[in-house]
Amino acid sequence: MNIHSKNINLEELVAKDNAHHFHPFTDHKQFHADGGARIMTHAEGPWIWDGNGNKMFDAMAGLWCVNIGYGRKxxxxxxxxxxxxxxxxxxxxxxxxxxxxxxxxxxxxxxxxxxxxxxxxxxxxxxxxxxxxxxxxxxxxxxxxxxxxxxxxxxxxxxxxxxxxxxxxxxxxxxxxxxxxxxxxxxxxxxxxxxxxxxxxxxxxxxxxxxxxxxxxxxxxxxxxxxxxxxxxxxxxxxxxxxxxxxxxxxxxxxxxxxxxxxxxxxxxxxxxxxxxxxxxxxxxxxxxxxxxxxxxxxxxxxxxxxxxxxxxxxxxxxxxxxxxxxxxxxxxxxxxxxxxxxxxxEKLVEKAADMAPYLHEKMSELNDHPIVGEVRTKGFIGAVELVSDKKNRVRFDDLGRVGGICRNHCLAHNLIMRACWDTMVFSPPLCISRAEIDAFAGLTRAALDATYADVKNEVA
Ligand SMILES: Cc1ncc(COP(=O)(O)O)c(C=O)c1O
The missing domain is CATH 3.40.640.10 (Type I PLP-dependent aspartate aminotransferase-like (Major domain))
Incomplete structure (x- = not known):
């Protein structure tokens, strides 16, 4: 762990951030109402920790970029x-x-x-x-x-x-x-x-x-x-x-x-x-x-x-x-x-990603049986899970983006970082992840989908 992340005063930092940090791609009114920034402190491989000590699986590799994983000295x-x-x-x-x-x-x-x-x-x-x-x-x-x-x-x-x-x-x-x-x-x-x-x-x-x-x-x-x-x-x-x-x-x-x-x-x-x-x-x-x-x-x-x-x-x-x-x-x-x-x-990470891609596809595709999943698709180490109200006819939920937002929040609550593009949950994990980490990722995704389903059950065909 980075020594500087041990002694942070989280409350003070969040207050400073609210007061002075103009964030990109952020609805500030909503953001401040929600309590302000989740401050990230350190990371290793595909895992990232926030200031509250939560260890999260970063299925987005930051913003689709940390291909080799975090923590490479x-x-x-x-x-x-x-x-x-x-x-x-x-x-x-x-x-x-x-x-x-x-x-x-x-x-x-x-x-x-x-x-x-x-x-x-x-x-x-x-x-x-x-x-x-x-x-x-x-x-x-x-x-x-x-x-x-x-x-x-x-x-x-x-x-x-x-x-x-x-x-x-x-x-x-x-x-x-x-x-x-x-x-x-x-x-x-x-x-x-x-x-x-x-x-x-x-x-x-x-x-x-x-x-x-x-x-x-x-x-x-x-x-x-x-x-x-x-x-x-x-x-x-x-x-x-x-x-x-x-x-x-x-x-x-x-x-x-x-x-x-x-x-x-x-x-x-x-x-x-x-x-x-x-x-x-x-x-x-x-x-x-x-x-x-x-x-x-x-x-x-x-x-x-x-x-x-x-x-x-x-x-x-x-x-x-x-x-x-x-x-x-x-x-x-x-x-x-x-x-x-x-x-x-x-480390032959491109070859390893190509070798591991079928397993990522297989594990994530198991989510196709979920009542609100319309499609899981992957190519290499990038993929998406489509959220739908009617699986058979590929029908979206009303108010596009609403259920994606609910799901993203449930992901966070399960210590999983996935992004919602409207009602499409997207992922692009670091290329270095192991089978066990893919299993963990798929398990966390299912838990977040279950929690989302519990919220929107009455809208599902
Ligand atoms: C395909 C593509 N092109 C360009 C950009 C812009 O890159 P940057 O945010 O580094 O300016 C992005 C960012 O996500 C991207 O996904």
């Missing part, structure tokens, strides 16, 4: 060493640092041959802002400046800055704060469970892909710059597309000469049982934003991997690319990311 030591040598220097104006250069080389080596250049950022949002700026510049240099439109999906999450939020398809986010970036077109998400109706998943996958082509034709193919998608939509409710979807989207993008962007912020670094979600989905993107699992969240860092097709144009014809962040390629973050990747490789 090697990462702290890597940051410590680097901060003593060189705590900061930038990568602008023809300079670099040892870890930034090594990390660019490393990430490039983990990707298909055509990805030879890595642009560093500090978050997934910044990665997607970079994607927009880079792709616009690419098309302008190619002499096709009218190719400005990005096609994205409803319920996509690409971040919270204006450009990444505009690419995202979250209605509630778009409803706040006025104008979005112009030129983003949203099409149907490949969510068979919710939208598939009487179609088979395969038929629905083709229908959802057809929506991409229809929109390209409606906008005019010569105006479309790129299609962007998460291989598996995370915050939208872990939408695992039917097998027919991605190959068809890929075919359509190729047909019209449109760039394909795979947002690997969640799916990258082993989450789906391969290094990259695009491998799992069998697609060949041109641009790959990434973050989260890159450092397992130990320090903030992200990147955009750019294929040769784009760098050949941008480097050759573009002159200076006026884009970058003070902390692009921050040396401590890069050192931590390198150590994180070393651990993933040396």
């Amino acid at each position: 090697e990462l702290a030591e890597a940051a410590y060493r680097q901060m003593q040598d060189l705590p900061y220097y930038n990568t602008f104006f023809q300079t670099s640092t040892v870890p930034a250069t090594e990390l660019a080389d490393k990430i490039s080596s983990l990707m298909p041959d055509r990805f030879n250049h890595i642009f560093f950022v500090n978050s997934g949002s910044e990665a997607n802002d970079t994607v927009v700026r880079l792709i616009r510049q690419y098309w302008a240099l190619k002499g096709q400046p009218d190719r400005q439109v990005f096609i994205a999906r409803h319920r996509a999450y690409h971040g919270s800055t204006i450009a990444s939020l505009s690419l995202g398809g979250m209605d509630s986010m778009h409803a706040q704060g006025g104008a979005m970036l112009p030129g983003v077109e949203h099409v149907i998400e490949p969510d068979w469970f919710q939208l598939g109706g009487d179609l088979t998943p395969e038929e629905f996958g083709l229908k959802a892909a057809q929506a991409v082509e229809d929109r390209i034709l409606a906008v005019g193919a010569d105006k479309v710059a790129a299609f962007i998608g998460e291989p598996i939509q995370g915050a939208g409710g872990v939408i695992i597309p039917p097998v027919t979807y991605w190959p068809e989207v890929q075919r359509i993008c190729k047909k019209y000469g449109i760039l394909l962007v795979a947002d690997e912020v969640i799916c990258g670094f082993g989450r789906t049982g391969n290094w990259w979600g695009f491998e799992t989905m069998g697609i060949e993107p041109d641009v790959v934003p990434m973050a989260k699992g890159m450092s397992s969240g130990y320090l903030p860092i992200g990147a955009v991997a750019v294929s040769d097709k784009i760098t050949e144009v941008v480097f050759d014809k573009g002159g200076e690319f006026y884009h970058g962040y003070t902390y692009s390629g921050h040396p401590a973050s890069c050192a931590v990311a390198l150590e994180n990747i070393r651990i993933i490789e040396d």
Whole structure:
């Protein structure tokens, strides 16, 4: 245990937090009424402790990011060493640092041959802002400046800055704060469970892909710059597309000469049982934003991997690319990311996750017998449990999100951290968990579902 967490004055901290901390993605009125923040103090593997001493199973790996699990001292030591040598220097104006250069080389080596250049950022949002700026510049240099439109999906999450939020398809986010970036077109998400109706998943996958082509034709193919998608939509409710979807989207993008962007912020670094979600989905993107699992969240860092097709144009014809962040390629973050990747490789965590994935699927699928579970789906180490009032007909409870909220609270009461995306309970545990920990996770989930059922029994068909 971290010595600093032993002597905290919890009451005082919560009061300070209520008084001064403006939290992201939080309804503050509700939050203060509920008593304020649960203050986390320390963690080990997939387990995290709060200030009251509760030991919780973190089935979300933080925010889909702590892929190697908590408590790896090697990462702290890597940051410590680097901060003593060189705590900061930038990568602008023809300079670099040892870890930034090594990390660019490393990430490039983990990707298909055509990805030879890595642009560093500090978050997934910044990665997607970079994607927009880079792709616009690419098309302008190619002499096709009218190719400005990005096609994205409803319920996509690409971040919270204006450009990444505009690419995202979250209605509630778009409803706040006025104008979005112009030129983003949203099409149907490949969510068979919710939208598939009487179609088979395969038929629905083709229908959802057809929506991409229809929109390209409606906008005019010569105006479309790129299609962007998460291989598996995370915050939208872990939408695992039917097998027919991605190959068809890929075919359509190729047909019209449109760039394909795979947002690997969640799916990258082993989450789906391969290094990259695009491998799992069998697609060949041109641009790959990434973050989260890159450092397992130990320090903030992200990147955009750019294929040769784009760098050949941008480097050759573009002159200076006026884009970058003070902390692009921050040396401590890069050192931590390198150590994180070393651990993933040396401990074969991607292979282990792939080997363990069927067991995670099997244990979680046992919940399919539960009266309020409409579907359990997993891919690698990411998955979802759909809550429904009528299992047979895939009917949701009234007031979407209400029962998900109840379930999330019961999870917390059972020392389980799961997130509710409306009425879809989602999970993405660290890749290092054991069979016994999967058993514990499935058991806690069932207990939370039972408690939820007890609350909503009278609404169930
Ligand atoms: C797929 C995806 N892209 C981008 C982001 C934004 O990343 P960040 O929160 O680091 O800005 C997220 C965050 O959850 C994400 O899930």
